[in-house]
Amino acid sequence: MTRFSLSIKVTLTALLGVFLLGWGTARAQVTVSLPTVTAQVGTTPDLPIMVSDLTGLDVQSYEFIVAYDPTFIRISGVDVSGTLSDVAGAKPPQVNLTTPGQIRVSYASPTVLTGAGTLLKLKASFDSRGTSPLTFNSFMFNEGTPAVVTTNGSAVVP
Numbered sequence: 645m646t647r648f649s650l651s652i653k654v655t656l657t658a659l660l661g662v663f664l665l666g667w668g669t670a671r672a673q674v675t676v677s678l679p680t681v682t683a684q685v686g687t688t689p690d691l692p693i694m695v696s697d698l699t700g701l702d703v704q705s706y707e708f709i710v711a712y713d714p715t716f717i718r719i720s721g722v723d724v725s726g727t728l729s730d731v732a733g734a735k736p737p738q739v740n741l742t743t744p745g746q747i748r749v750s751y752a753s754p755t756v757l758t759g760a761g762t763l764l765k766l767k768a769s770f771d772s773r774g775t776s777p778l779t780f781n782s783f784m785f786n787e788g789t790p791a792v793v794t795t796n797g798s799a800v801v802p
Contacts, residue, residue: 672701672790676763678710678778678797683770685801690723690765691778697760698728701790704757707750708783710766713776714745717799718769722749727762731755737764746781770801 675696683689693708712719722737724730729737733754740748747766757763780794 673793674698674701674703674785674790675793675795676708676780676783677795678780680797680800682800682802685770685772688767688769691719691768691797691799692727692762692765695728695760695763698756699758699760701785702756703785703790704755705750705752706763706783706785707748709746709748709781711746711777711779711781712799713774716770716772716774716776716801718771719747719766720769721767722747723765723767727764728757728759729753729764731757768799770799773801775800 677694679691679694681689681691710719719741721739721741724734724737729751731753735752737749737751749764751764776799778797778799780796783792783794785792
């Protein structure tokens with residue numbers, strides 16, 4: 645075997661490895677879900693945002709916007725206690741509630757998040773009877789990787 649053909653084989657093998665590694669990362673996709681909940685007027689349940697398994701996906705940050713009907717529900721912030729975002733050394737999520745009917749959250753962790761389950765909880769109160777959709781206007785991990793599939797929810801106050 646000539647030095648030239650050996651060089652081509654090594655190059656092609658390296659390119660194939662890079663392609664396969666990139667393909668696996670590009671195909672990684674996380675499901676992020678808002679709950680469907682029924683609660684009574686005057687109650688203050690937490691609304692969990694659930695995620696599929698983040699293990700091995702190098703997730704260290706996320707940001708999202710959730711829209712809701714402020715006529716029936718009030719969201720006052722977030723809670724990370726007991727969630728995947730409850731990481732030692734992490735700063736609390738940044739929360740923006742300046743637009744009525746919308747919560748904007750951003751979070752960064754010093755370490756990667758692992759596992760599946762509750763990413764964080766929205767702190768809510770139900771002020772009157774009605775139904776409010778809970779809708780992701782946007783959701784992104786890191787700077788767009790891994791990809792995300794969102795499932796919206798709703799809050800019903802009978």
